[in-house]
Each structure stands twice: as C-alpha cells, then as structure tokens.
Amino acid sequence: MQIQEAIEKRRSIRHYVDKKIKEEDIARILKAGTLAPSAHNKQPWFIHVVENQKTKEQIADILMQKEDESIKNTARIMKEASVLFIIFEEKTDLSVKMQHQSIGAFMENMCLEATELGIGSLWIGHILEVEKEIKELFHEKRKVACALALGYTEVNPSPRPRKNLKDMIQIHDDEEEVE
Ligand SMILES: Cc1cc2nc3c(=O)[nH]c(=O)nc-3n(C[C@H](O)[C@H](O)[C@H](O)COP(=O)(O)O)c2cc1C
Known part of the structure; x- marks a missing residue:
C-alpha cells in the first residue's frame, strides 16, 4: 500500500x-511508531501492550464509572479491541x-501502519x-498520554467531514507578503 492510500483509508x-x-x-505497528520523528529524538513514550482480556476489562470498567455516554462507548470499544496500547x-x-x-x-505512524x-x-x-486510576492499575509513575485500540473489523465507516483547506x-x- 502506498502512503497516500494508507492516509486516505485510515x-x-x-x-x-x-x-x-x-x-x-x-511488533510492526510498534516499530512504525518508534520510527516517528520526536523533538531532539527524545522518543518520550512508554507503552503498556495489553493483550490480556481481564486487564482490558479492568480498564473499560474504570472508564464505565464516568457518566458521559461517549466515554462509556470508548470503554466498550476498548473491551472489544484485540490489543490496547496504553501510552505513557x-x-x-x-x-x-x-x-x-x-x-x-x-x-x-502506528495508525497508518495498522x-x-x-x-x-x-x-x-x-x-x-x-x-489517576489507570496509573494505579499499572503501578505507573509516568503521566498517561493516550491509548490506542487495535483490532480487525467488519465495518467500513465513511470518511468524517473535513474543513475546507481554504478555510485553514x-x-x-x-x-502577498506579511506586512
Ligand atoms: C487526540 C485524539 C483523541 C481521540 N480520542 C477519542 C476517544 O477517546 N474516543 C473515540 O471514540 N475517538 C477518539 N478519537 C477519534 C476522533 O474522534 C476521530 O479521529 C475524528 O472524529 C475523525 O475521524 P477519523 O479518525 O475516522 O478520520 C480521538 C482522536 C484523537 C486524534
């Protein structure tokens, strides 16, 4: 797959x-992540790779405590995923x-490799x-950055709308020089 195709298909x-x-x-997805540029090449990430279903469910249960329906939906997705990366x-x-x-x-980089x-x-x-709860679960002192859910799918969502390039x-x- 050409890079343009991966960008458009993601x-x-x-x-x-x-x-x-x-x-x-x-391993290939993680490797693609590590090839990303980073400021001063500091590579400021640490990843817990969660394949264990019980751990996925523990993470999802923590998110389920929140009232917000979109957070609950993210929790459901995390439980369903084959693998979760928790990025610190x-x-x-x-x-x-x-x-x-x-x-x-x-x-x-990891999304495109996937x-x-x-x-x-x-x-x-x-x-x-x-x-706070995620740090406790993983016995982590590092700050949480984000997470990545990965899995095979049968859905093929249409592209979400994008703003017009001319507006951004x-x-x-x-x-036209800067005055
Ligand atoms: C920093 C960041 C955080 C996001 N967090 C969530 C999330 O917690 N739950 C979710 O369902 N989607 C999340 N998304 C996905 C966005 O909603 C999605 O990228 C956006 O709607 C555009 O859709 P597309 O990725 O299919 O092009 C996140 C995306 C980014 C870049």
Whole structure:
C-alpha cells in the first residue's frame, strides 16, 4: 500500500471482531511508531501492550464509572479491541508542547501502519479522564498520554467531514507578503 492510500483509508474504528492480531503485526505497528520523528529524538513514550482480556476489562470498567455516554462507548470499544496500547509519557526535559507533538507523531505512524496491515485502530484520549486510576492499575509513575485500540473489523465507516483547506490556510506568495 502506498502512503497516500494508507492516509486516505485510515478511519477511527469503533467495532472490532473477535480475531487476534499476530504478535509480529503488533511488533510492526510498534516499530512504525518508534520510527516517528520526536523533538531532539527524545522518543518520550512508554507503552503498556495489553493483550490480556481481564486487564482490558479492568480498564473499560474504570472508564464505565464516568457518566458521559461517549466515554462509556470508548470503554466498550476498548473491551472489544484485540490489543490496547496504553501510552505513557517518558519524563524528558522537553516542553509539554514538544512532548505532546512527538507522541502525536508516534501515534499517527502506528495508525497508518495498522491500516497498511488491514487492522483497524482508534486513537483514544478519553483515557485521560481516568488518569489517576489507570496509573494505579499499572503501578505507573509516568503521566498517561493516550491509548490506542487495535483490532480487525467488519465495518467500513465513511470518511468524517473535513474543513475546507481554504478555510485553514493563508498563503504568503510573491504577491502577498506579511506586512
Ligand atoms: C487526540 C485524539 C483523541 C481521540 N480520542 C477519542 C476517544 O477517546 N474516543 C473515540 O471514540 N475517538 C477518539 N478519537 C477519534 C476522533 O474522534 C476521530 O479521529 C475524528 O472524529 C475523525 O475521524 P477519523 O479518525 O475516522 O478520520 C480521538 C482522536 C484523537 C486524534
């Protein structure tokens, strides 16, 4: 698959079938993440790879405690996924913005590699709503960054709408310089 195709095909997948992802594919997805750029090459991420169903359910149960229906839906998805990556922030001397941009690059590389392998993915921010409980569950001192759900799917969601490019850019060409 060409990179353009993976970029266009990637979707947030919220329904997974009961089929295990091969260890070698999990390794390929992680490897793609590690090849992402990061500020000063600090690679400020640490990942708990959760394949164990009981642990997935413990994470989902924590999220289920929240009133918000969209958080409960994310919990259901996490339980259904074949594998969950819980991404923590490795402590560095990077600024918060540099740290988070680096983790964003790491995440997107993994989503694209999963697409290439025919595996669905969901980037999960809702895990931040239960950071304290997740740190306790994993006996972690590191901060929670986000999570990634991975699994095979039978759904094929249509692309979500995107803003028009013209509404988000300002071109500074030879005729239009910054005053
Ligand atoms: C930082 C970040 C956090 C997100 N958190 C969640 C989440 O907790 N639950 C969820 O269902 N989707 C989550 N998403 C997925 C977005 O809703 C999705 O990317 C967006 O609606 C565009 O759809 P698409 O990914 O299919 O193009 C998150 C995406 C990002 C980048």
